[in-house]
Amino acid sequence: MMPSVPGSAQTAAAKGLVNCHSCGLLVRRAFPDxxxxxxxxxxxxxxxxxxxSLSRTWALVIAAMIFYVPANLLPVTVTRYLGSTQADTIMSGVIYFxxxxxxxxxxxxxxxxxxxxIAKLVVLSGLMISVQRRSSWRPRERAQLYRxxxxxxxxxxxxxxxxTVLVALVRLGYLSTIEAxxxxxxxxxxxxxxxxAAMTFDPRLIWDALEKK
Known part of the structure; x- marks a missing residue:
């Protein structure tokens, strides 16, 4: 069993270390703020x-939630076969199969x-809320959930x-076509x-609350 994280645990930032977002190198901060x-x-x-990090991630998550509504209500494929037309949403396609x-x-x-x-939107929202509330509940599990x-x-x-594959393959002239x-x-x-949104969220914010305990 993995040991629990002590309340006195310190982050790298508290020890004067900075992690490079591009190459992952851990650098000792040698310049003043x-x-x-x-x-x-x-x-x-x-x-x-x-x-x-939080404001950018919230903006992206909210935008994704808004777009998710028409993504499920509007058809993703339009099939024409012998003059008849059928439009299928994601869920109707699942039901068809x-x-x-x-x-x-x-x-x-x-x-x-x-x-x-849906799970990704829920998890990201939950992580951001926990960070904003400075929750110290199970930081290791929350970090693993983020990864x-x-x-x-x-x-x-x-x-x-x-x-994309269906649109490219199903081209039978006037008999049958599939369009996006x-x-x-x-x-x-x-x-x-x-x-x-997952890229803009900084999981290190999860551990910052432990320094205040």
Whole structure:
């Protein structure tokens, strides 16, 4: 069992160390506050914490929440077959695969396109609220949850890739065509915004509250 984090634990910033966001080098802060510090290895600008991390992440998460509504209400594919037209949203596509017996595909699309985006928005919101409240509850687990969220978030693009492949392959002249619907644009925006939000959030803020205990 991993030991619990003591309340007196100090962060690298408290010991005068700064981590480079670009190359990961741990640098001892040799200049007083107010002067710019650059990484000696890659020459990137160094910051004790990512500037305006919470405000930027909140803005991206809120924007992703707004785009998530039309992403699920608008069709992601428009199929034309022998003169008839059918528009499918993400959920209707999942239901179609379930009805045709393709449960594996239905589960993959449901998890990648429904569960993962919602879970990522919920987790990021929860982490930001805990940081703003300076919560010291289970910092190690929250940091691990953030890393997991950052790692799996990109798989939400699976639905966009499927639509792209279908549009490129299903071209049977006037018999059958598949076109991308407007929902794909909003869904892609949700995925990109949540990926950037995970990048702008600074998980080191989770540990800052321990120094105040």
């Amino acid at each position: 107010g002067q710019r510090l650059y990484c000696p290895r890659c020459h990137a600008r160094l910051h004790t914490r990512k500037p305006n 379930m009805q045709t017996g393709s449960w594996g595909i239905a589960v993959i699309i449901f998890v990648a396109s429904i569960v993962v985006p 997991l969220t950052e790692a799996i978030g990109r798989w939400s693009m699976l639905d966009v890739f499927v639509v 619907g407007p929902g794909v644009v909003y869904f892609a925006a949700v995925v990109v915004l949540t990926m950037i």
